[in-house]
Amino acid sequence: MTAISRIEIPIPFPIKSVNCYFIEDSIPTLIDAGFCSAEGLDAVEPALKKAGYRLSDIKRILLTHGHLDHVGLAGKIAAISGAEAFIHPLDRDKCIWDIRENQEKRMAPFLRFFKEAGLPDAVIRDISHRMSDRFDRFFPGDFDVKYITGHETFFFDDFTLKVICCPGHTPGSVCFFDRKNGRLFSGDHLLQNITSNPVVDVESQDKNNGYRSLSSYLKSLEMIAAMEVKEVLPGHGAPFSNSRERVAEIIGHHRIRRQEVLDAFSDRGEMTLFMVSQKLFPKVRGWDIFLGLSETHGHLEVLKDECLISSLKVGDQRFYRLSY
Ligand SMILES: [Zn+2]
Numbered sequence: 001m002t003a004i005s006r007i008e009i010p011i012p013f014p015i016k017s018v019n020c021y022f023i024e025d026s027i028p029t030l031i032d033a034g035f036c037s038a039e040g041l042d043a044v045e046p047a048l049k050k051a052g053y054r055l056s057d058i059k060r061i062l063l064t065h066g067h068l069d070h071v072g073l074a075g076k077i078a079a080i081s082g083a084e085a086f087i088h089p090l091d092r093d094k095c096i097w098d099i100r101e102n103q104e105k106r107m108a109p110f111l112r113f114f115k116e117a118g119l120p121d122a123v124i125r126d127i128s129h130r131m132s133d134r135f136d137r138f139f140p141g142d143f144d145v146k147y148i149t150g151h152e153t154f155f156f157d158d159f160t161l162k163v164i165c166c167p168g169h170t171p172g173s174v175c176f177f178d179r180k181n182g183r184l185f186s187g188d189h190l191l192q193n194i195t196s197n198p199v200v201d202v203e204s205q206d207k208n209n210g211y212r213s214l215s216s217y218l219k220s221l222e223m224i225a226a227m228e229v230k231e232v233l234p235g236h237g238a239p240f241s242n243s244r245e246r247v248a249e250i251i252g253h254h255r256i257r258r259q260e261v262l263d264a265f266s267d268r269g270e271m272t273l274f275m276v277s278q279k280l281f282p283k284v285r286g287w288d289i290f291l292g293l294s295e296t297h298g299h300l301e302v303l304k305d306e307c308l309i310s311s312l313k314v315g316d317q318r319f320y321r322l323s324y
């Protein structure tokens with residue numbers, strides 16, 4: 001049976017570590033590529049050595065999504081080994097870009113989103129500063145990728161991995177499913193101890209292309225629950241087996257959150273996204289403000305689609321109110 005090693009890589013965020021998986025095969029493959037730092041490389045190299053491989057042996061890198069803790073070392077490893085890296089096109093630009101490129105262009109859709117959300121200028125300045133810092137310190141830079149769109153099957157010596165599109169956490173999130181052994185590489189779509197954030201996609205907001213992070217995420221979860229999954233190999237934390245129970249828990253969490261969003265309007269007429277988010281997550285600070293906005297925004301979009309909430313843009317800001 002093919003050996004698969006989970007390589008846990010430290011990251012300087014509250015979540016503390018991210019997984020990548022090394023599949024020993026005649027095409028040595030990584031699922032995700034950890035975090036772009038010296039410590040990241042220091043974690044990957046000895047894990048490969050233990051299995052009798054070197055970085056230069058990697059021939060294929062399959063990326064579950066475009067967040068920097070998962071794409072991280074893909075460019076560096078590809079440069080060393082000539083490996084082909086695969087990602088969904090909708091996530092290509094999330095962190096694979098030349099950091100010498102104009103950062104203002106990258107920041108613009110976020111700034112429009114923060115303005116529309118009604119964030120005070122001081123908070124916008126703080127979050128923008130944190131984002132620029134992330135761009136400078138952690139982004140992997142530009143490198144060549146090939147695209148996966150959901151119809152592909154990757155072949156290994158004794159199993160196959162089918163690409164399953166699971167939009168929601170990001171528009172281009174995918175899982176890789178080994179049907180023969182019931183193994184699912186879930187990226188950040190399904191985690192055991194963390195409720196994945198259906199992160200607002202500010203570029204989609206700008207383009208008004210109809211993408212809804214939360215409703216996509218819930219649909220993708222239901223799709224996974226319908227599959228015969230025996231073991232989940234997640235992007236963070238240890239593998240687990242109770243995928244259907246975990247999906248039910250997450251859907252339950254969002255059902256409660258939906259009611260909390262509606263209740264937030266009980267003593268207020270109109271509120272900005274930031275005001276609603278502050279009611280739900282009064283203690284969040286720094287980068288977590290963005291994650292709180294994301295989750296709240298996801299629910300407001302769903303409630304708008306259900307005609308329970310309406311919104312109106314006044315100047316730069318958008319105001320939400322109950323429609324009943
Ligand atoms: Zn992620």
Ligand SMILES: [Zn+2]
Nearest residue numbers: 067069188235
């Ligand atoms: Zn992650």
